[in-house]
Amino acid sequence: MTASSSRSxxxxxxxxxxxxxxxxxxxxxxxxxxILLVLAGSMLLALSAQFSFRIPISPVPVTGQxxxxxxxxxxxxxxxxxxxxxxxLVEGGMGLPVxxxxxxxxxxxxxxxxxxLIGFVMAAFALxxxxxxxxxxxxxxxALAMLIGxxxxxxxxxxxxxxxxxxxxAIAAGAMPFLYGDVLKLTVAAGLMPLAWRAVRALRRxxxxxxxxx
Numbered sequence: 001m002t003a004s005s006s007r008s009x010x011x012x013x014x015x016x017x018x019x020x021x022x023x024x025x026x027x028x029x030x031x032x033x034x035i036l037l038v039l040a041g042s043m044l045l046a047l048s049a050q051f052s053f054r055i056p057i058s059p060v061p062v063t064g065q066x067x068x069x070x071x072x073x074x075x076x077x078x079x080x081x082x083x084x085x086x087x088x089l090v091e092g093g094m095g096l097p098v099x100x101x102x103x104x105x106x107x108x109x110x111x112x113x114x115x116x117l118i119g120f121v122m123a124a125f126a127l128x129x130x131x132x133x134x135x136x137x138x139x140x141x142x143a144l145a146m147l148i149g150x151x152x153x154x155x156x157x158x159x160x161x162x163x164x165x166x167x168x169x170a171i172a173a174g175a176m177p178f179l180y181g182d183v184l185k186l187t188v189a190a191g192l193m194p195l196a197w198r199a200v201r202a203l204r205r206x207x208x209x210x211x212x213x214x
Contacts (some may be wrong), residue, residue: 011134014193036078040044041072041084044090046098057111058173059165060157061100069120070149073127074136074193082125086105089117115160116174119153126152136193144191150182157207 021032048064073081092098092146093106099117109117120208127136135141162170 010132013075013077013128013131014196015080015202021202037076037080038084038087041076042088042098044068045072045085045088046096047090049100050102051097052100058177060161060174060178061102061113061114062178062181065120066150066153066187067155067180068144071189071192072129073124073149074131074145074194076128077132078128080126082121085121085124086094089121094157111156112161112164116153116157118160119156122156123149123152135196139190139194142193143186146186146189150186
């Protein structure tokens with residue numbers, strides 16, 4: 001195998017590993033399964049957005065979305081992960097109360113916190129691409145990938161927020177208050193993804209054993 005082919009190798013994502021054995025083509029999930037995954041992921045994002053509160057010094061609500069976005073990207077892969085988050089934004093833009101505190105509408109996306117929402121899409125794509133390169137199967141690589149995804153969300157969110165309140169204030173109000181919480185989310189993800197992969201491998205071994213027995 002050449003160096004270029006090694007670099008271009010695509011690893012299975014968690015969804016590939018769970019669902020692909022149930023279909024004839026292990027590389028392309030059928031359209032219906034992709035639609036169901038997008039709907040399930042966008043619903044999970046909507047639910048995570050409702051567990052929110054505001055810090056008095058910041059216009060940005062604290063929610064569980066960051067963790068869910070990054071896990072979706074890593075579990076779904078780049079294209080399906082980004083499509084899921086994009087579907088969530090479209091749902092909110094069309095008027096469904098899926099954003100933080102049950103808000104909805106395009107003004108939310110175009111408002112001061114809209115950069116974080118756009119950053120969600122980019123982070124999900126990036127985390128999916130890293131998963132397709134083999135990251136996210138152990139705690140260290142998962143933590144590193146999650147750190148990269150979090151930095152992408154902050155980059156889009158802070159730059160966008162800076163257009164409304166100034167870049168210095170955006171860093172102080174849109175990034176600094178959330179660092180401790182994001183470290184906790186990163187730690188949780190670093191534990192969840194390896195456990196999920198371990199469970200998938202156990203299920204595969206069990207399925208192989210049953211098949212051999214028959």
